[in-house]
Amino acid sequence: MKYISKTVGVLSLVSLFTDIASEMLYPILPIYLKSIGYSILFIGILEGITEVVAGYGKGYFGQLSDDTGKRVPFVRLGYALSAIAKPLLSIGQVPFVVLFSRILDRIGKGVRTGARDAILSSEATNKTKARVFGFHRSMDTLGAVLGPSFALVYLYFYPKDYIFLFYLAFLPGIIAIGFTFFLKEKLAQSKQTSLNNQKSNKFISLINYWKTASPNYKKLVVGLLVFAFWNSSDVFLILRSKEAGLNDYQVIGIYIFYNLVYAVFSYPLGVFADKIGLKKMLLCGLGIYAGVYFLMGLVQNPVLILLAFFLYGVYAAATEGISKAWISNVTPSNETATAIGLYAGMQSISAFFASLVAGWLWFLFGAPVTFIVTGVVAVFVILYFLKVKITEETEV
Template sequence: MYLTDRSAPPKAGADQGPRRGPGRKVAPVVLVLGTVSLITDISSEMVTAVLPLYLVTTLGFSPLGFGTLDGVYNGVSALVQLTGGHLADRIRNHKLLAGLGYGLSALCKPLLLLAGSIGTLGTVLALERTGKGLRTAPRDAMISLSTPTERQGRAFGVHRAMDTTGAMLGPLAAFLILRAAVDGYDAVFGVSACVAALGVLVLVLFVPGRKRGGVSDEAVLPGGRQQSDTSDGTGISAGEGLPQSKPPVRVREALALLRVPRMRALAGCAALLGLTTVSDAFVYLLLQRRAGIGEEWFPLLPLGTAAVFLLLAVPFGTLADRIGRRTVFLAGHAVLLVAYVLLLWAPATSALPVLVLALHGTFYAATDGVLPAALAGIVPSHLRASGLAIVGTSQALARFCCSLAFGAAWTMWGDGPALAGSAIGLLCCAVVAGVVLRPADGTR
């Protein structure tokens, strides 16, 4: 399995279209989708920033109860990703599926105002994550299909940077609302719903989705040229340009991707590492307890992670394109391991939150966009959303299991032993992934 796939050099005399500057521009659809994600993440992170504290301190949930809900929050979207990815490929309309996903998530935000029990909250969160699951693979497919293979890391880095800008503004907005409003949590949920509706509106109005001459708008590369349907040497087409007469994509075609060794290894390693990746909410709860951070400052903790992610997403994406995606991806998990070690044994000084949040953000910058970028040279264009969904689902289901296990371990043995077990597991899984993902030809 290679995380270092690069596109083949262009054939002599091939029309490469107009080139401007150093060839680092991203497609307009990437910028528009980044704007949609920015707005939507403001909405989502407003809720995510206050939800752990709201459930544990206001509603009195145990760590196991919170771990169950957090697992539902992530696990449901993982299962739905497969459906969203396959349907987007089948109907050849990525925008429609993405719009349905964004719309469903927006509709669920006001329902949080009515949820007060674990059953009701679980149902609302499951529906909200269903929306996320529907939109993730089609959205990433639009990004991937609009970008040449050799610049996938940069394109996803730009999108993730814009997405993370919203992740920064969301907790900040929640913090200000909690300080200003009498019914702080209700106000956060209400404003979040309005912002989510704005994101859906931008998607509907500005993301191209029409077909032109049998080729979707997503298949137009920067400079106005169209991706060609060429092979990358694996026997799988990496281009776009599907004619309308092609039959719909069948489920067995999507599942057949798992017969590709590189695809199977990537999905397996994403799941393996996800099994020991403690959820963000637990990291923030552990940091708050370890550093003695006041409850009023808790919503700002995700802001630290998001700030570092924003600064490093594009540089790390570009670096992955140059030195190899495997190297950057595994280095990101090594950084996360260091963050776990600091939470376990570092002195509770004022520097601890800064260091942990910086490492946490670095982990996401080195992994979140690099993983889907690695699929560009592996999955054919007409199955791109399905391939992204398979890898994303394997990772998210593993993190769902990790949330349940970590919440149970915290409840039975305490937060320290639970985190120590995760750290040891992450070290072992990273070593295995490093061996499995090592290229056969010795490249990075």
């Protein structure tokens, strides 16, 4: 743990408490909205709009962070917006307020993501980035274990008392904001990015970054986005679990189990990735992903479904933080927030379309075809990365 600095520790605690707040509500929000009369179509449109908003925000505010040379204000504001959005959901009878709350939450995610990941990158070397990102991801995902677990226990004793849960979710959000005041801006970052202050912050300038980005960044992101375009929402895995005969409590339990595996494996796999190389770890993760989707497409045995979710947690630990660490290694340090933000933004938008494609395949051909086709695409992405050569930036 000697490579985990105080700043990385503080950011990890901020993410932990924020994710506790978010994940307390994630499993029950669709149930709540449906219970008060919202249609599945409205819920789908709502989530689609919020993903697009978060997607563009990650790129735009990531670039703005690079342009201004500031990180901490974006982190603090982003987490604050997400915390404020939680209690607004209690006014669920007003569609506009629900939409506003979800958009505010996603704007918060967009504001903080690029700047936060740039801070994590600056706290590591090229040889330690995977473990730093892995540790942060582990703490973040631990929140996805604690949040739903708390919600599950609370609703067991107070069934359908969703409103008070929205207010309770505000508390860990406030704690997260408090931790952001322990973050200090590095003066070196402002000097390092001073040349970027001349860049335009207009909408089009974010698109222009792709034109000026290094070939290595483009080759890496193209492969990641092809995968993202087919990597649909975890909701489809949950629906497949329901088809296998699991009840509601078992489905929530298996979702918690997946996040627990994700949290436990993120840091050790990050350490291992620093030793064997980020590319090898990412390819291992994609290989596991393909195996999971083939398994989910071919079987409905509850025991094998549990195995699939275990492996899915390992896949997530082997790819999420690793991909960001790799992007930061092929990008100049004064462009880190823009590079990761643009990728994260396009990833969010791709995920939205991935879910549309998966839903279309499921509707026309059934679940097995949906999962098998996605697994095949993952294999092709592996072959792509085996063929292309991506050179990392040399540390100064």
